Amino acid sequence: MSEHHDHDGHGHHGHSHAISENADARRLTIAFALIVALMGVEIVVGVLAHSLALLSDAAHMLTDAGALAMSLVVLRLVKRPAAGNLTFGFKRAEILSAQANGGTLLVLALLIVYEGISRLVSPPSAQGKAILAVALLGVVVNLAATWQLAKANRESMNIEGSFQHLLTDLAAFVFTAIAGAVIITTGFTRADGIASLIIAAIMLRAAYGLLRDSGRVLLEAAPEGMSADEIGRALAARPGVASVHDLHLWSIGSGFPALSAHILVGSDDDCHAIRRDLEHMLDHEYGIDHTTLQVDHSTAGRLMSIGSEPAHRHH
Numbered sequence: 051m052s053e054h055h056d057h058d059g060h061g062h063h064g065h066s067h068a069i070s071e072n073a074d075a076r077r078l079t080i081a082f083a084l085i086v087a088l089m090g091v092e093i094v095v096g097v098l099a100h101s102l103a104l105l106s107d108a109a110h111m112l113t114d115a116g117a118l119a120m121s122l123v124v125l126r127l128v129k130r131p132a133a134g135n136l137t138f139g140f141k142r143a144e145i146l147s148a149q150a151n152g153g154t155l156l157v158l159a160l161l162i163v164y165e166g167i168s169r170l171v172s173p174p175s176a177q178g179k180a181i182l183a184v185a186l187l188g189v190v191v192n193l194a195a196t197w198q199l200a201k202a203n204r205e206s207m208n209i210e211g212s213f214q215h216l217l218t219d220l221a222a223f224v225f226t227a228i229a230g231a232v233i234i235t236t237g238f239t240r241a242d243g244i245a246s247l248i249i250a251a252i253m254l255r256a257a258y259g260l261l262r263d264s265g266r267v268l269l270e271a272a273p274e275g276m277s278a279d280e281i282g283r284a285l286a287a288r289p290g291v292a293s294v295h296d297l298h299l300w301s302i303g304s305g306f307p308a309l310s311a312h313i314l315v316g317s318d319d320d321c322h323a324i325r326r327d328l329e330h331m332l333d334h335e336y337g338i339d340h341t342t343l344q345v346d347h348s349t350a351g352r353l354m355s356i357g358s359e360p361a362h363r364h365h
């Protein structure tokens with residue numbers, strides 16, 4: 051017999067989740083407005099000061115604004131209910147958003163590495179005062195924007211992707227300000243190139259984390275911190291369970307683990323009671339409340355002792 055168990059958010063829990071999502075949307079909107087305003091200032095000052103560095107950074111800010119705008123769109127998409135062929139709705143839109151954010155950070159980091167090395171080899175004339183002034187403004191604005199997203203639900207890869215964008219920007223402005231101060235006091239223009247390489251390293255680290263975590267979801271790997279083998283053994287050790295087959299453990303989206311398995315029980319055991327016990331154990335001990343358990347009575351030829359190979363997964 052095939053049994054399906056799926057819990058959706060209800061009542062107070064669902065209401066609290068909706069409030070949290072609305073708060074996240076508000077924080078993303080505030081951060082977006084701050085970044086767009088800063089981008090406008092950079093463009094104006096860059097044109098007036100004839101600073102290619104500031105105009106290049108304004109282009110970088112444009113990618114940040116795009117990441118925040120995409121996060122706002124994804125927040126709306128993931129709230130859409132499942133319908134038609136989209137049996138999980140748009141839950142994985144946030145994973146695609148994380149992939150896009152990670153990919154963007156990776157490309158930008160590589161471009162900055164190229165530009166940073168070029169500036170070390172052939173340093174351009176840099177206007178330290180304009181760079182320092184805008185960098186200090188950038189630190190203040192990015193602190194405010196990063197603080198907004200730090201309070202949001204960063205378990206969502208969608209939110210985390212935007213947060214990493216802003217965090218790398220904050221680091222970029224800090225090192226740019228230091229470079230501007232060094233140029234003003236010493237005239238060492240290569241400080242700008244050195245700062246760029248440090249910023250690129252920070253961006254590469256953030257890109258790796260986003261691409262790794264979102265890649266785990268897209269590859270249907272077990273959620274971070276969960277072991278399919280451990281859970282299989284725990285299922286097989288429950289009273290009445292003879293064996294566990296075809297166990298699959300994966301994530302639909304952030305904080306949405308799912309599990310399916312074929313369970314064999316003794317011919318005289320109550321398969322419904324055992325299924326409910328397994329579902330309760332998975333929910334309370336592992337936080338997995340979306341489960342599909344097929345529970346069958348074992349036959350003489352298929353019966354396996356619990357002690358011998360308690361959990362087996364077919365690939």
